[in-house]
Amino acid sequence: MSKKLYRLLPVVLGTAGLLAAAGARADALVKIDGSSTVFPITEAVAEEFQKAKKGAVKVTVGISGTGGGFKKFCRGEIDISDASRPILKKEMDACKEAGIKYIELPVAFDALTVVMNPKNTFLKEITVPDLKKMWEPAAQGKVTKWAQVNPAWPDQPLKLFGPGADSGTFDYFTEATVGKAKSSRGDYTASEDDNVLVQGVSRDVGAIGYFGFAYYVENKDKLKAVPVVNSKGKAVLPSLEAVIDGSYEPLSRPIFIYVNAKAVERPEVKEFVEYYLKHGGALAKEVKYVPLADSDYKHALDNFGKKKTGTAFGGEAEIGVKIADLLKRDPKE
Amino acid sequence: MNPQDLQVIRALIAKAKRWDAFFGVLGILALMVGVLTFCALFLDMAIQGVPRLDADFFTNFPSRRAAGAGILSAWVGTTLVMLVTALAAVPLGIAAGVYLEEYAPKNWMTDIIEINITNLAGVPSIVYGLLALGLFVYQFGFGQSILSAGLTLALLILPVVIVATREAIRAIPQAIREGAYACGATTWQMVADHILPYSSAGILTGVIIGMARAIGETAPIITIGALTFIAFLPPVPFTGDPAAGLSDWLFAPFTVMPIQMFNWTSRPEAAFQVNAAAAGFVLVLMTLAMNGLAIWLRYRLRKNIKW
Numbered sequence: 001m002s003k004k005l006y007r008l009l010p011v012v013l014g015t016a017g018l019l020a021a022a023g024a025r026a027d028a029l030v031k032i033d034g035s036s037t038v039f040p041i042t043e044a045v046a047e048e049f050q051k052a053k054k055g056a057v058k059v060t061v062g063i064s065g066t067g068g069g070f071k072k073f074c075r076g077e078i079d080i081s082d083a084s085r086p087i088l089k090k091e092m093d094a095c096k097e098a099g100i101k102y103i104e105l106p107v108a109f110d111a112l113t114v115v116m117n118p119k120n121t122f123l124k125e126i127t128v129p130d131l132k133k134m135w136e137p138a139a140q141g142k143v144t145k146w147a148q149v150n151p152a153w154p155d156q157p158l159k160l161f162g163p164g165a166d167s168g169t170f171d172y173f174t175e176a177t178v179g180k181a182k183s184s185r186g187d188y189t190a191s192e193d194d195n196v197l198v199q200g201v202s203r204d205v206g207a208i209g210y211f212g213f214a215y216y217v218e219n220k221d222k223l224k225a226v227p228v229v230n231s232k233g234k235a236v237l238p239s240l241e242a243v244i245d246g247s248y249e250p251l252s253r254p255i256f257i258y259v260n261a262k263a264v265e266r267p268e269v270k271e272f273v274e275y276y277l278k279h280g281g282a283l284a285k286e287v288k289y290v291p292l293a294d295s296d297y298k299h300a301l302d303n304f305g306k307k308k309t310g311t312a313f314g315g316e317a318e319i320g321v322k323i324a325d326l327l328k329r330d331p332k333e
Numbered sequence: 334m335n336p337q338d339l340q341v342i343r344a345l346i347a348k349a350k351r352w353d354a355f356f357g358v359l360g361i362l363a364l365m366v367g368v369l370t371f372c373a374l375f376l377d378m379a380i381q382g383v384p385r386l387d388a389d390f391f392t393n394f395p396s397r398r399a400a401g402a403g404i405l406s407a408w409v410g411t412t413l414v415m416l417v418t419a420l421a422a423v424p425l426g427i428a429a430g431v432y433l434e435e436y437a438p439k440n441w442m443t444d445i446i447e448i449n450i451t452n453l454a455g456v457p458s459i460v461y462g463l464l465a466l467g468l469f470v471y472q473f474g475f476g477q478s479i480l481s482a483g484l485t486l487a488l489l490i491l492p493v494v495i496v497a498t499r500e501a502i503r504a505i506p507q508a509i510r511e512g513a514y515a516c517g518a519t520t521w522q523m524v525a526d527h528i529l530p531y532s533s534a535g536i537l538t539g540v541i542i543g544m545a546r547a548i549g550e551t552a553p554i555i556t557i558g559a560l561t562f563i564a565f566l567p568p569v570p571f572t573g574d575p576a577a578g579l580s581d582w583l584f585a586p587f588t589v590m591p592i593q594m595f596n597w598t599s600r601p602e603a604a605f606q607v608n609a610a611a612a613g614f615v616l617v618l619m620t621l622a623m624n625g626l627a628i629w630l631r632y633r634l635r636k637n638i639k640w
Contacts, residue, residue, distance in 0.1 A: 029586075033560075036599075043562045044397040050564055060586045061562035063596070193599050218601035287397055288601070 028268040033062035034069025034082030035168055037212060038255050041108055042082050042276075044283040049275045057268040066168045067091075070258075074098050079263040080273070083256045084110065084168035089315030096333060101261035101309040104331060105273070105300050106323050107280050109290035111213040111238040112173055112251040114226040115198075119205045122146075122153055125227040125235035128250065131177040134160065134208070140185040146206065160188035161200045161209030167192060173210055176250040176319050198222060210251075213238055214288035231320075243290040250319045252290070254326070261309050277301045292323050299327040309333060375617060382610030390611060394564035395593065399604030404612050406563045407593035410479070411548060411619070413567060413582065414589060417483020418547050422490050423540055427529075429491075430498025430536075435524055454492035461489045462556030470557050477558035479567060480583040485553050490543030497539015501532035531638055534631040541627035545620050551591040561596050563588045590616045 032042055039061060046059040064072060066083045073081035074094040087095075087104070095102060114131070116123050133139060133149045146153035163170045165182060175181040189200055194215045201207040202222035216225055216238070227235035230249050242248035257276065263269045277300050281291035292300075310331035393403025429450075437443045465485035475481045505528060513523035567585035568577030590612060597609035 031586075039561070040397060040600075043395075046562060047394075047396055047564060055565065058565045059562075060560045062558065062560045064558075194601065195599060215601040218603065283397075 028057045028266075030057065030059045030080065030269050030272045031078040032060065032080040032082060032257075033064050033072050033078045034080075035066040035084040035255070036063045037066075037084035037110055037168060038082035038107070038257065039063050040214065040287040041255075041280060041284045041289055042080075042257070044287050045272075045276045045280055048279060048283065049272055052275070053271075057272070059272065065166060067166075070094075073102070073258060073260065074100055076100055076260070079260050079266075079269050081258040083258055084253070085171055085317055086256065086313035087258060087311050087315065092311065092315050092333065101333065102311075103259045103261055103264070103304055103307060103309055104311045104313075105257050105259065105277065105304060106254040106292060106296070106326065107257050107276065107300075108255055108284040108292060109243050109252050110169075110255055111243045111248055111290060112169060112176075112210055112253065113213050113216040113238045114208065114210045114228055114251070115201050115216055115223040116208050116226050117201055117203075117205050118222070118224045120224065123208075123226055125229055127229040128177055131228075132179070134158065135162075135174070135184050135188075136178045137183055137185050140187050156206045159200075159204045159207040160185075161197045161207055162188055162190060163194070163197070163211060164190040164192045169210075169212060171317065172253050173251070175317050176253075181317055213290070217288045240285070240290050244293065246322065254292075254321070254323055255289075259304070261307060264304075264307065273304055274301065277304065296323045296327060299324070303327060375614075378610045378613045378617070381607055382612070382614040385607050385611040386614070391615075395562055395588075395596075396564075399600075399602055399608055402597075402605070402608055404590065404593055404615065406566060407588050407590045407612065408615065408619075409566055410559075410563075410587035411589045411616075413479050414482045414486065414554075414587065415544060415548060417480060417583070418486040418490065419540070419544060421484055421487035422494050422543065425487070426491050426494025426540070426543075427498050427536060430495045430502065431524055431528065433495070434499050434502040435520055435528065450492050450495055454496065457552075458489055458550055459552040459556060461485055462553030464488070465553060465557050476584060477560070477586060478584040479587045481557050482554050482559060482587065482589070483583075485557055486547040486550060489550065489553065490540075490547050493543035493546070494536075494539050497542065498532070498536045501535025501539070502528055504535060505531050530634075534634045534638075537627055537630055537634070541623055545623055548620055548623070549591055549616065551589075551595060554589055554592065559592050560586050560588050561592060590619070 030046075032046070042061050046061050050057065050059055061082075062069075062078075066081075066085055069078070069081040069083065070087060070091040071094070072078045074091060074097075076098060081102075087102075114126060130149055134143060143149060144158055145155050146158050147155040149158065162173070162184075165184075170184070171181045174184045178184060189197075189209075191197055191200075194211045197209050197211050198215055198219045201209045202219070208226070216223060225237055227237045228248070228251055229235045230247055232247075234247065236242050236248045238248050238251070243252045257273070259269070259273050264273070277297050281294070281297055284291045291297075308331050310333040312326050312329040312331045314332060389401075390403045391408065392405055393401060394405050395407070396402040433443065433447065433450075437446075462485060465481060465488065469475045469481040469484055470477060475484075509527050509531070510523055513527055518526070563586060567582035567587065570577055570579045570582065594609045594612045594616070597605040597612065600606075
């Protein structure tokens, strides 16, 4: 045994030496991180892109959330940041401080879907003011019955389900309904896992909740979507067509990728983004997201080619913005 | 002894036996809570996941299509991370344990170190993750790599290995040490020729318990930045163009089984839940295989001890 041990020693020391001497090898690698909402699309694009390049380029995709993604992005750790909302002022400042320029590219839409239990017979449509009455902070502990929101509805307990406060979906929903991002009542069943919300709403007759369109599509047998009354007074169910023609508002939102302008000088990153904008639409549809119009992808590709850096939003969220208009704006840093 | 006393004594014995039986049942129930819960969970996972298991599941990369998705990058990642963890934690842990038992002077410094090691075993794993993020990922510049993950988990299980080593060493009779010293052995000779061989079975058990804990850890690995979608393997040394170096795989990005599972459970499609169950089943099997290996090795090592 002792002899064996002595023989082991050089192995251990050798390993330690190797560790010290090792250096990372430069590989054609595209690093992506960020929103879990954008992840399915980016994952699909990454999968297809790697197949198309026959393994010559490696792509990694992480899920740190939109905020976590931007933190890494502005430290220069990743090439592309997935974002389910536009970059915020403080993130713009962080990037500027680190000298990182970026190209903002919309890649698809997500339709936030308001869902109810299939046994619910009285809810035919819902207006944004109704949603506000349900979800605003002032409703906390007070609005607990359906009749309190709308007298036409029965005096049944109202059970609310929604994503937690770290989610971009939460930010957008509160902004679109209550009028201020992150402003929501706290006494609802919150979960970062949308499948938990699906379970919750499907088990409770008096339940209503919201999450991304893909989760509704996959669980149509357990849930019913609620038509949301848009600004023209028409109740619209979320669907591919309704999002594309703009009638499903204000709950449809664009989702983005942010590309590090310096990383674009590397051919693998440039090729990947071009592939994303060329094939992302079809792949988005496949993973149950709503693609942009073809002309918008072309426009985005054009902006990418011209390396238009900065954001078209100025560091704030916007509700109901048209992609075509967005792409025409002159982005600022 | 008159018959009345006998009655009293019999009643007393009967009562004591009833308590005995009661405690036996209570013990079995307590045991069953753990065992049955595990069995129910495991069976549920097995029923859901086993039909999904085929060769492709092990050789395919993750994919957006549930039917074609596999755990290749995950199980390779987990295996490599465990390898680094073992290479780092085992020598360090055993050396520390041997030092504390056989070399360290009994004074207040040693006491403080001992208390700290015991406490370290109770530190939440996410704290190790944060420490590793600052130290390995940024300070040492290892990046979000297999090396960082392996060293993080090594830190996590180090207290377990140290404590197990010490327990195993303490179980060795004092006479063995005295015998070795009486023959003129130095401390190191005594340790290398007697203490380590005799305690290796116990140490191994501790190492495996630690490794079994590490293999399921998700929080610290996520903290240091394991990736969710990764469709390539770390470079095999001396292959590829340009050829990879001997230790390049240590610096490769990676994912591990628990992260792959977690990703799948949060997918909307029901088919991914089946994938997650299948991956969970494989992960449990990996853990059981490790435990099995430990039991077998322990049996082999114990057979060779003759005292």
